[in-house]
Amino acid sequence: MIDASLIEGENAARNADLAVDYDALGARLARRGIDIEALTARAVGFGVAVPSWGTGTGGTRFARFPGAGEPRDIMDKLDDCGVIHQLTRATPRVSLHIPWDKADPADLLAKAQEVGLGFDAMNSNTFQDQPDQGSSYKYGSLSHVDAATRQQAVDHNLECIEIGQAIGSKALTVWIGDGSNFPGQTSLSRQFERYLDAMKAIYAGLPEDWRIFSEHKIYEPAFYSTVVQDWGTSLLTAQELGPKAQCLVDLGHHAPNVNIEMIVARLIRAGKLGGFHFNDSKYGDDDLDSGTIEPFRLFLIFNELVELEDTPGLNLAHMIDQSHNVTDPIESLIVSTGEIQRAYVQASLVDRAALEGFRQENDALMAAATLRAAFRTDVEPILQMARARQDAAIDPVATYRASGYRAQMAAQRPQSAAGGGGIV
Numbered sequence: 001m002i003d004a005s006l007i008e009g010e011n012a013a014r015n016a017d018l019a020v021d022y023d024a025l026g027a028r029l030a031r032r033g034i035d036i037e038a039l040t041a042r043a044v045g046f047g048v049a050v051p052s053w054g055t056g057t058g059g060t061r062f063a064r065f066p067g068a069g070e071p072r073d074i075m076d077k078l079d080d081c082g083v084i085h086q087l088t089r090a091t092p093r094v095s096l097h098i099p100w101d102k103a104d105p106a107d108l109l110a111k112a113q114e115v116g117l118g119f120d121a122m123n124s125n126t127f128q129d130q131p132d133q134g135s136s137y138k139y140g141s142l143s144h145v146d147a148a149t150r151q152q153a154v155d156h157n158l159e160c161i162e163i164g165q166a167i168g169s170k171a172l173t174v175w176i177g178d179g180s181n182f183p184g185q186t187s188l189s190r191q192f193e194r195y196l197d198a199m200k201a202i203y204a205g206l207p208e209d210w211r212i213f214s215e216h217k218i219y220e221p222a223f224y225s226t227v228v229q230d231w232g233t234s235l236l237t238a239q240e241l242g243p244k245a246q247c248l249v250d251l252g253h254h255a256p257n258v259n260i261e262m263i264v265a266r267l268i269r270a271g272k273l274g275g276f277h278f279n280d281s282k283y284g285d286d287d288l289d290s291g292t293i294e295p296f297r298l299f300l301i302f303n304e305l306v307e308l309e310d311t312p313g314l315n316l317a318h319m320i321d322q323s324h325n326v327t328d329p330i331e332s333l334i335v336s337t338g339e340i341q342r343a344y345v346q347a348s349l350v351d352r353a354a355l356e357g358f359r360q361e362n363d364a365l366m367a368a369a370t371l372r373a374a375f376r377t378d379v380e381p382i383l384q385m386a387r388a389r390q391d392a393a394i395d396p397v398a399t400y401r402a403s404g405y406r407a408q409m410a411a412q413r414p415q416s417a418a419g420g421g422g423i424v
């Protein structure tokens with residue numbers, strides 16, 4: 001962890017500027033009838049889970065270029081996640097991927113407590129083979145034509161639930177790479193039936209207070225057809241499984257230009273939106289840092305979430321799912337956390353009464369202008385104040401760099417070519 005006095009010192013150098021900026025923004029918002037303190041309280045209350053697998057350098061199918069001081073195992077990853085939370089106070093939980101993060105649950109709990117973290121949704125992995133497994137997932141897992149292979153994949157998911165129960169997790173996210181690469185290779189209908197049967201077996205093993213999330217993705221690694229290719233199939237799955245099954249929306253898992261905020265609205269209407277994997281993309285499942293390519297899209301998604309936030313039963317699992325190839329993963333996760341929080345705060349200052357009035361009058365121009373007025377508002381002082389009041393860093397990246405944490409880790413953690421994959 002980073003020495004608290006270093007964060008204090010870094011903040012001391014920025015406090016005076018922050019006070020001026022915060023007061024100025026507060027005065028501007030007050031003229032629009034918005035209480036800055038209410039927004040700051042919302043920023044303080046916002047949290048997003050960090051993916052354990054995001055703390056290492058990801059890689060593409062061409063190569064992986066490891067960075068210095070990368071985590072060697074889940075304990076190192078939890079240390080890094082602890083630093084991200086220490087600097088932002090907005091990432092209180094970590095999402096684990098099994099078997100990459102497999103360890104004695106008592107050790108996981110002890111480490112999480114040491115670094116001040118909890119555990120979010122568990123993620124299963126039946127998209128690659130492990131050295132000790134009986135059947136291969138080359139031709140699929142939960143939808144495989146072979147019953148023994150399907151059972152092995154089911155058993156793995158049940159094991160993920162068991163580990164999750166021991167560490168306080170309450171959800172399992174299932175994403176499978178199953179599909180086909182050639183027309184005719186598989187029966188599109190029977191493959192989905194096999195998948196549903198396997199998911200029902202996992203669902204049957206779900207504890208009462210748990211949820212199972214179905215994560216869709218348009219393509220890759222299967223390039224002709226994918227079993228759970230879009231939100232329609234994901235919704236069908238969740239509806240057929242039962243009330244504890246919901247859909248998880250990974251922002252990068254859609255065709256370019258798909259209107260994701262509409263998917264969000266529809267899934268909330270169906271009572272089936274479970275959560276998100278936040279990231280950004282230019283072309284496909286790029287897994288770029290949140291808010292770096294299309295910040296307005298991220299804002300529009302949060303605009304739906306804020307508009308519908310009082311929907312009974314809505315309980316969203318916010319998670320980041322990114323792959324970092326050319327940046328320090330800790331810095332990318334810090335910045336993404338801030339961008340997600342920014343979209344949430346900006347969506348929170350939309351003048352909803354005015355917006356609804358323009359909708360009733362069919363005033364499209366002013367309705368759009370109402371959203372833009374919120375999106376254009378620079379809420380950085382609110383994010384900074386939320387961090388300052390929680391003893392996090394006013395400027396978390398600058399403070400992280402000043403701490404020398406990465407250099408210390410580079411000295412402690414010998415570089416290895418190994419490490420969990422990045423793109424899921």
Ligand SMILES: [Mn+2]
Nearest residue numbers: 250277321424
């Ligand atoms: Mn994902």
